[in-house]
Amino acid sequence: MTARFTIEPLVVPEAPGAPGWADFEAANAVRNVCEAAAYGTDDLGYRADELLPLWTNTDFDPKHGLIARLDGTVVGRAVCDTLADPASSHAWLEVLVRPEARGLGIGAALSDAIEQLALDDGRTTYIVYAASPEAPGPRLDAPTGFGSVPLENPEVRFLLARGYRLEQLNRGSRLALPANPGALRRLEADALSHAAPDYSTLTWIGTTPEQYRSDLAHLHTRMSTDAPTAGLEEPEDVWTVERIDAEDASRASADLVPVTAAVVQAATGALVAFSTMFVPSEARRAITQDDTLVLREHRGHRLGTLVKLANLRAVEHAYPGHPSIITFNAEENRPMLDVNEAMGFAPIGYEGAWRRDA
Template sequence: MPPNPAPLTSPTAEDFRAWHRVQSAALAHDRPGEPVPTATALQAELTTTSTRSRMLLWLVRNANEEPVATATLRLFTDPGRSHLAEVRLTVHPAYRRLGTGSRLLSTVTEAAAQAGCRSAVTEVMAGTPYEGFLATRGFTAVLRLTWLRLALDDIPERIDKLPDVPHPGYRLTGWPGVVPDALAESFARARQGMDDMPTGGMDFGEVRWDVARVREIAEVVARRGEQLLTVAAVAERDGAVAGYTELVVPREGGGTAQQYDTAVLPEHRGHGLGLWTKAEMLRRARARFPGLTAVQTDCADDNRHMLAVNTALGFRPLRRTVEYQLDLARR
């Protein structure tokens, strides 16, 4: 490996196949039994970006041109988050403990500093050597997460009945893809319900929501070949979105879906809208995508309310991860 690997500027089809080999081997080793993204899905994830961020890619090969490591650096361009960089680094299990990860991490964090970022964050499996690897390189643990999985065959029958429980003053609605025009403004406002989500000590910054942003997120999901479903609770008094939940379904419409945001505006909390919308989402997802086998989500360990909602729906812990942060000004 050269001392300073250069980012990929024009990745080829072979580069993406090599990237997939590294990722597949690492996932099989580190998270056995969990699904591995297809090569097509992985390439779409790496190449489909929004106007809110840009991505740099590194693919490291050894002297025999075998792929040994990958890294991504997401640089946020929003005014409220332009200080932040997100790092994802993977080393093939056969090439670990040879210095590859250390040199690649140094290269990537240097690129973040040169881009003007003050913080870099990354996520690793809890209780693994990755934590020590980061701690000895100046990273600090800032947020602990529990990833949960719901096997759709195990959904209790009562969940199908939850949407029929009266919630006076509210009604449920939903849509695939981009939010309908009639709800766009209030849905953008409802996204502010994520503002007080637990972020630990992370230098998360400020996300500014507007109609253009929520539409672009849906469009990015579609360009990746995935399908976005949203279920919302609407207040009868003004027809505005009070809370919502989102689900992203894989391109093929089967396998494991990923839960995105679930939020309720502060003035509408205490009515069970989070549980109501998530239960309705599960019912609709099963009906629309019979090939789905599971739903996966993550939740900050400090977010006791959402952990309780997920547990009530039948989600069970899958793994635990830790978000680490590097103060680039102190490197």
């Protein structure tokens, strides 16, 4: 008997338990199952109620979703993220299908539908980040010269057949907690010898302090231009104080506590680097290391090490007992990978960053 599946819009519920919640929760389960299968760990999982606020902050982060049902059960999902600027041509796409439902054409149908949705919105440059588990056989090298993916992997063959080209490789890394205190002390002493007295660190938990909102908006904007993106040519994503406020408000309702560290330049009092982690309420779960950036003009002073150490110390002090921290970095970003490795991060897997121009 031929499997029957349907593709339909993902209805974003107003709150947990509201109309659409069951499908939203099922779509989130698809995400978690696929991430666990790709990386061999549940550390990347989130509860649906933690991610719901990210779907409702549409003024600054437009997001659209689709789901696939197989015999009535949600087995796949597709997501299209864009910038708020309608003139931007980029769309970030994700298509995931539960392992037991693959090989039935669901991934192709979801891809067709989400690409058409992006095209209808005027977006013509598609970026896909796809996990590629290790496998034997021939490799496809990233044009950056850093890293490769197994050429015979299903996701690699699928993307190549659809006209995508590999542009970059990202490394997923895990730091087991508690971190090695001796190694951290040695790293901190070295970093301070390069940074002090011109730079110092500060940390906060939750909402961004009033006096740093403008600086943090500038840092987030520069995150979109200063981080390596290879041939993806990802556009500038402008942040404002209003967007910082909206982000803080959505995160406050997400049950994921943001812990931020920043570097202050003594001469100006301005923030020149930052690093943020998101801490789940259950101590048994992993912490997520989100953005980390040192402004280009302030690099060479070990500020990346300094700000990441400050961030780590803050979460270990305020939220002890979590098993690990997960982070992702471009494989060619050796300065940040050097910091991570010195702190004790170890690779758990890789994802390809792919591009197609419609």
